[in-house]
Amino acid sequence: MEGNQILKQRMDAQGFTQTELAEAVNADLRAAGYEGTVSDRTVRNWLTGKTRWPHQRQRAALEAVFGCPVNELGFVPREDSSCSVPEDPVLRRRFISATTGAAMAAAGTVSTAPAYAAQARIGMSDVQRLLSKFAVLIASDHRHGGKRTIETQASALAGEALALQARGSASQRVRGALYGCAASFTSSAMWAAIDGRRFDAAQRHFDRASSLASMSGDPTIQFRIWSHAGSLFRHMARPADALAANDVARRLPIARRDPMFASLGHARHAAIHGLTGENRAVRQALGHAQDALQQADPGEQRPVWMNAFYDQAELESLALAAYLSLAAYEEAEAHAHRSLALLRPEMQRSRAITTARLAHAQLGQGDIEPAVATAMSIPADPAGQHPRVTTMLDDFGNALRITAPSSEPARTWDQYTRDSRRSPQ
Structure with a gap:
């Protein structure tokens, strides 16, 4: 028996490793009020066919993770389960009121x-x-x-x-x-x-x-969601929708009451304006963002998500993104260096993204060797495997081959990328 090839294909399609699928199933089990006891060995047993029919809680969690019935994941019921009452996953997740x-x-x-437990x-x-x-x-x-x-x-x-x-x-x-x-x-x-x-x-x-x-009824949550929507449409290259969504966030009362929220709204607006090539609008929005950030009280109580990421380093990073879109490479590089100098040590993902953008800014100015050195300085794992980083590095390689196709730095980069792909992950 070749094992559960259907499950393997579904895992590959959704980008799950064995460990990541175990974590996802455990997360669903914990949300359902159970212990998360699935390990990568459990998943390996599913893949090899050693476990052909997981127990009831795991089946329900797998259905939640993959969004399909468990029998569509290549699992086969045991012969002695044919006479049992069919499991209804809705019972596990039924509405209480x-x-x-x-x-x-x-x-x-x-x-x-x-329903009878609703007493606490x-x-x-x-x-x-x-x-x-x-x-x-x-x-x-x-x-x-x-x-x-x-x-x-x-x-x-x-x-x-x-x-x-x-x-x-x-x-x-x-x-x-x-x-x-x-x-x-x-x-x-x-x-x-x-x-x-x-x-x-x-x-x-x-x-x-x-x-x-x-x-x-929480305006800080509403701000975050609409601000994220603006970022979503910006990454999808839909600037008109991005500006509209970000405007919803910027017009909420919290953006008028707390300059920190206002600053983030302006900074993200600048990044969107970069896509439309509006140099003046970018500079104006960044000026408003900087003024608002300076007015913000650092001691004011704010949600954990805001405190965790928005500061001068993030403002510089958004300015970097805006100027890169405008092909204003010298200004983009300056913002990149300022962001990298200010980033907190734990911001590994942000550091990798900013470094990749810095490489683009250097390449745009014709500084080929420094650009390649910058791109190669990004750690291969895990930062270099981040989807946004890999996309930016692929784009960097394409731009490098167009700019200096037969140069020594281009050959160095091609060799580096080939070696990276051969390296065990």
């Missing part, structure tokens, strides 16, 4: 709590517990970014937040906070999908997140 059911549909998840009192301590898990996920995102496991884990956290709605009574304040958590977590799934260039998935997360955000 009409209100929570609508929220679950918006988030793409459903509760696993039985849910409080802000439960919200804080979720936010602590979220902080860990945010840290992982800044180290790696774009990984499907981060997207899956963020979605699972959103399901966990909504499941709490069904498990007990809570004040209106707590319920609003739980919807806010679910919206924020779904927004993180959206950003991971954007970062991984899985744009269809990102748009689905956007639809869910915006519905949840409206139920939360």
Whole structure:
């Protein structure tokens, strides 16, 4: 027997390694209230055919991860299961009330709590517990970014937040906070999908997140979601839609009340204007972003996602992106150096992206040898495997071959990329 080739093909299609699939299944199991006990060895047993029919909880989690019935993943029921009552995965994720059911549909998840268990009192301590898990996920995102496991884990956290709605009574304040958590977590799934260039998935997360955000009443969450939508359309090369979405974020009350939010809105607007070639608009937006950032109170309490990434280094990075789009390479390089000097050590993904952009800026000025050296300085693993980084480095190689096809730096780069592909990952 050749093992479960169908599962292997589905894993390859979605970019899962054995370890990543185990993490995704465990994330769904934890969201359903169970222990995450799946390991890469478990997945290996599925692939080799040693385990032809996972147990019930794992089957339900696999269906959630791949979005299809488990028998479409190459699994075959045991002979003695033919007389058993068919499993209904809806029972595992059934709606507990009409209100929570609508929220679950918006988030793409459903509760696993039985109706008779809805007696406990849910409080802000439960919200804080979720936010602590979220902080860990945010840290992982800044180290790696774009990984499907981060997207899956963020979605699972959103399901966990909504499941709490069904498990007990809570004040209106707590319920609003739980919807806010679910919206924020779904927004993180959206950003991971954007970062991984899985744009269809990102748009689905956007639809869910915006519905949840409206139920939360939290303007900071609404800002994040619409700002992410602007970034999504910018990466899809749809600047008109990007400007419209980012304008929604910039017009929210939080952007008028807190200069930090205003600064981020202006900086992302500048990056979008770069795509349309509007030099004056880029400079104006960056000026507004810098002024607002200087006015922001660093001691003001803000969401963990804002504190985790937006600062002067990120503003410089967005300015770099804007000037690269304008082909203003000298200015782009200056912003790249400033961003790299200010980036916090844990921002590995951001450092790799900024370094790749710096290489483009140097190449655009004809500084071929420094450009190649800069591109080769990006660590191969994990930063160099980030989807956005690999795309930028591929584009860099193409531009290098056009600019100096027979030069020594071009030959050095080609050899480097060939060696990198042969290296074990």
